[in-house]
Amino acid sequence: MIARQNHLRKACSLLGMRQLNPKDPDDLNDVIAHRGNLDTLFWNDKFKFITSVIFKCGSDNWRKFLEALATEQGSTVRNFTSKLQNVHSKPTLPLSRLSRSPEKIRYRLTNYLKIVTVRHPLIRFISCYRDKFIEHTDRYRKDIPKLIVDSRNDDARVLEARAPGANASDEMKRVTFSDFADFVTRNSTPAYDESDPHWTPQHVRSRPCQHNYDIIVKLETSDEDMDFIKAVIGVDDKLIFGSEYKDRHKVSHNETLLVSYYQQLSEEVFQMVCDYYRLDFELYGYYRPKNLADVARVFDDFF
Secondary structure (H helix, E strand, O other), X not given: OHHHHHHHHHHHHHHOOOOOOOOOHHHHHHHHHOHHHHOOEEEEOOOOEEEEOOOOOOHHHHHHHHHHHHHHHOOOOOOOOHHHOOOOOOOOOOHHHXXXXXXXXXXXXXXXXXXXXXXXXXXXXXXHHHHHHHHOHHHOOOHHHHXXXXXXXXXXXXXXXXXXXXXXXXXXXXXXXXXXXXXXXXXXXXXXXXXXXXXXXXXXXXXXXXXXXXXXXXXXXXXXXXXXXXXXXXXXXXXXXXHHHHHXXXXXXXXXXXXXXXXXXXXXXXXXXXXXXXXXXXXXXXXXXXXXXXXXXXXXXOO
């Protein structure tokens, strides 16, 4: 944990990104202005922590964990500042819901343990594609696949030439991993990406340099990391987090599958994907492959 914090602080310093001070009115206004970041921050008043819940970084398990803690917390919190007593931890509501009460945001950002959970950018990218375009297409917004299809250079006649007799219209509806990667890298700006939070770079959602998180959880080592967190905040060890993630997402720990997906990309598009997530690699200390032939090394080390 210490190594991750030290790495982040050094990276932030090299990038010229400073930590915000919630006690400073200007800095607090900056925090509130970044609604996209506050939307990821959930809190618990009994155990006094804030956690940044980023899509495709164990977000479902964090929500279950927060719901379990809220149940344990109950309707009142002892020894809590009376001025803030009317606002309780609601596991389904982010800190942005307190934007009209800056002092309540400031109190929690200043006094609570701050946690962020991250994931290797290339693994997260595949997980997002599989979740939204293969496994759960019925639950996902319909405009994004259409935008991706519309962004293709090939038209129906070219598709017909590729597969004579095939239904070109149906083919056009199928979003391949290559289509997805090309669309994201050519139509999104990492610093101000509003297209979809599932693939927005993690540093945009979590603002790690500004918030100076106390604990950085890596989803790849979530079992050990969550045991540490539960011990620090005093939570019952029976509450589960990590094993649920592993049961559902073994695919993201599959080196063969990871390599097979990225081999579908050209070297140019692969480098564009890596560039898109450049700051996630740098800030969170994840290995960035040098080229497509180097992809499998992402599993070598998760310090």
